[in-house]
Amino acid sequence: GAVVSQHPSWVICKSGTSVKIExxxxxFQATTMFWYRQFPKQSLMLMxxxxxxxxxxxxxxxxxDKFLINHASLTLSTLTVTSAHPEDSSFYICSVExxxxxxxxxxxxxxxxxxxxxx
Amino acid sequence: xxxxxxxSGPLSVPEGAIASLNCxxxxxxxxxxxxxxxxxxKSPELIMSIYSNGDKEDGRFTAQLNKASQYVSLLIxxxxxxxxxxxxxxxxxxxxxxxxxQGTELSVKP
Numbered sequence: 001g002a003v004v005s006q007h008p009s010w011v012i013c014k015s016g017t018s019v020k021i022e023x024x025x026x027x028f029q030a031t032t033m034f035w036y037r038q039f040p041k042q043s044l045m046l047m048x049x050x051x052x053x054x055x056x057x058x059x060x061x062x063x064x065d066k067f068l069i070n071h072a073s074l075t076l077s078t079l080t081v082t083s084a085h086p087e088d089s090s091f092y093i094c095s096v097e098x099x100x101x102x103x104x105x106x107x108x109x110x111x112x113x114x115x116x117x118x119x
Numbered sequence: 120x121x122x123x124x125x126x127s128g129p130l131s132v133p134e135g136a137i138a139s140l141n142c143x144x145x146x147x148x149x150x151x152x153x154x155x156x157x158x159x160x161k162s163p164e165l166i167m168s169i170y171s172n173g174d175k176e177d178g179r180f181t182a183q184l185n186k187a188s189q190y191v192s193l194l195i196x197x198x199x200x201x202x203x204x205x206x207x208x209x210x211x212x213x214x215x216x217x218x219x220x221q222g223t224e225l226s227v228k229p
Contacts, residue, residue: 043219113162
């Protein structure tokens, strides 16, 4: 499967500040990456699909001006949480999609996640 | 009705037993199904994918898919305490996105 890294693994920030999270695909070029958010005891919720060289596609209810996504290269996507507030505290996880050994078959592999705490 | 449903558990089994995890989905056009394991505080790890009706075995894990019944399951044989985790069922929807169930917490007791 694909190897994905995220940085930082955890971050604590004050309310009103911005936080940038990096997601890197280490072993192949990813034209598409995904950003998820997971609150405690809940499942993963897709926030947006990050497309290299074009604008991200956001899910309904996700503020694109608050969660800025930049997919600057085939191996790097960044998520910036702008003017963070305590309710943005969550586990943010990115993923990349790799081929699963057959035509049109793909699997998603997740990075280790970034735990954001906003005070 | 949720798009992907799982029993939240917790499901408790003794060490060495078979753990059976179930998942139902609502979108009939779904073609790809996945089981992820998530340890507390960690991100999900893909353990099985299945695309065709029937069984798919990988070591102690067997995924079962029945598209007519819109049902996918995961069996874990010879369960070990290290299998204790939350298991997430994911289905690729018509739009290509992964849709996750709420997860089933599995506890394997020594």
